[in-house]
Amino acid sequence: MTHSTTHATTRTATPSFTLVITGAPYSSQAPQTALSFAKATVAAGHTIDRVFLYGDGVHLASALVAAPSDETHWPKRWAAFLEEHEIPGVACIASALRRGLVDGDEQKRYQLGANNLLKPFTIAGLGEWVEGNIKSTRTIYFHAGA
Amino acid sequence: MNRLHTLHILNKTPDHPRFSECLGTLGPDDAVALTENGVLGLVSSKALSSVQTYALAADLGARGLSEDNLGAAPIDYAELVNLTLQAERVISW
Amino acid sequence: MGMLIIIDQPPYGTWAGREALDMAFALAAFDQPVSLLFSGAGVNWLRKAQDTAGIEQKSVEKNLAAAPIFGIKAILADRAACERYNLDIKTMIDGAQLTDANAELMAQYSQAAFAG
Numbered sequence: 001m002t003h004s005t006t007h008a009t010t011r012t013a014t015p016s017f018t019l020v021i022t023g024a025p026y027s028s029q030a031p032q033t034a035l036s037f038a039k040a041t042v043a044a045g046h047t048i049d050r051v052f053l054y055g056d057g058v059h060l061a062s063a064l065v066a067a068p069s070d071e072t073h074w075p076k077r078w079a080a081f082l083e084e085h086e087i088p089g090v091a092c093i094a095s096a097l098r099r100g101l102v103d104g105d106e107q108k109r110y111q112l113g114a115n116n117l118l119k120p121f122t123i124a125g126l127g128e129w130v131e132g133n134i135k136s137t138r139t140i141y142f143h144a145g146a
Numbered sequence: 147m148n149r150l151h152t153l154h155i156l157n158k159t160p161d162h163p164r165f166s167e168c169l170g171t172l173g174p175d176d177a178v179a180l181t182e183n184g185v186l187g188l189v190s191s192k193a194l195s196s197v198q199t200y201a202l203a204a205d206l207g208a209r210g211l212s213e214d215n216l217g218a219a220p221i222d223y224a225e226l227v228n229l230t231l232q233a234e235r236v237i238s239w
Numbered sequence: 240m241g242m243l244i245i246i247d248q249p250p251y252g253t254w255a256g257r258e259a260l261d262m263a264f265a266l267a268a269f270d271q272p273v274s275l276l277f278s279g280a281g282v283n284w285l286r287k288a289q290d291t292a293g294i295e296q297k298s299v300e301k302n303l304a305a306a307p308i309f310g311i312k313a314i315l316a317d318r319a320a321c322e323r324y325n326l327d328i329k330t331m332i333d334g335a336q337l338t339d340a341n342a343e344l345m346a347q348y349s350q351a352a353f354a355g
Contacts, residue, residue, distance in 0.1 A: 020352075040224040040226070046231075055354060131269075133242075146159060146162045146183065151346070164353075167247060170340065171345050172342060173342035176342070
């Protein structure tokens with residue numbers, strides 16, 4: 001099988017990960033599981049090439065989340081982690097626009113009344129996911145449970 | 147260490163259709179890592195497979211499940227990361 | 240070999256399946272080998288003669304018909320799920336192949352992923 005050969009070559013370098021989060025904060029546990037996984041990955045000395053938000057996962061990049069003060073603020077927690085480790089966090093543009101998550105450029109393009117993308121997240125196409133999938137040793141998905 | 151072909155990360159309850167779909171595709175060299183509500187599979191009457199099964203300790207604890215006598219090896223997030231690298235590939239259900 | 244994108248959600252009433260199809264098209268656009276597997280309620284994507292005017296959505300049937308043109312290698316349908324939803328090769332769109340979603344099938348792909 002071809003995949004054995006592929007992984008044998010990638011394993012010789014520092015393992016790297018692309019993490020894909022498709023579950024939204026406050027409706028799924030996915031952002032917490034993914035963040036705990038990401039912290040363990042970094043602590044083990046591995047690289048996280050990027051974090052890609054897809055589907056409902058894009059809500060994690062909203063700057064307008066106002067969680068009750070006694071609950072974890074998942075967008076802020078994730079933003080702090082990404083900034084600390086200089087990991088790109090990318091929200092899929094098609095998922096984001098459908099769900100009302102826009103940056104300044106998209107606000108202008110669609111003449112919307114506001115923008116709400118939390119730093120350091122950026123908005124880009126699925127090509128970012130494809131690239132991560134090719135580049136990283138492993139791509140791990142964090143979906144909504146049930 | 148035996149060969150680990152596919153690591154199946156399963157975060158659904160046994161009542162979710164994907165729980166059964168996952169069990170239906172397990173191969174002999176595969177392993178299952180139960181996360182989030184997947185750990186409820188350990189106390190449900192639905193039989194888990196005979197393959198090596200792991201369960202995230204944080205998720206067991208949150209749901210009031212003991213780590214003993216559950217038929218799964220408790221793991222932390224660091225061990226989950228290691229498993230994803232040991233496996234030849236990973237599927238998140 | 241390549242990626243197997245699995246769609247186990249019905250075509251309407253949820254968006255996860257559409258977003259899975261977008262993932263498959265994106266891989267194909269970058270010349271990455273990709274196939275689609277419809278399992279569970281997802282096999283309802285493959286039923287012929289979908290008329291979606293009444294629910295104000297685009298028909299997924301047309302999207303799916305374009306899949307081979309865009310480079311998606313195969314459209315697979317889990318045999319047992321098709322039986323559960325009363326689908327056979329005659330009532331399914333052209334180009335779909337019946338298969339069994341089991342360990343042997345999964346082993347043919349280097350990766351498998353859901354959209355959500």
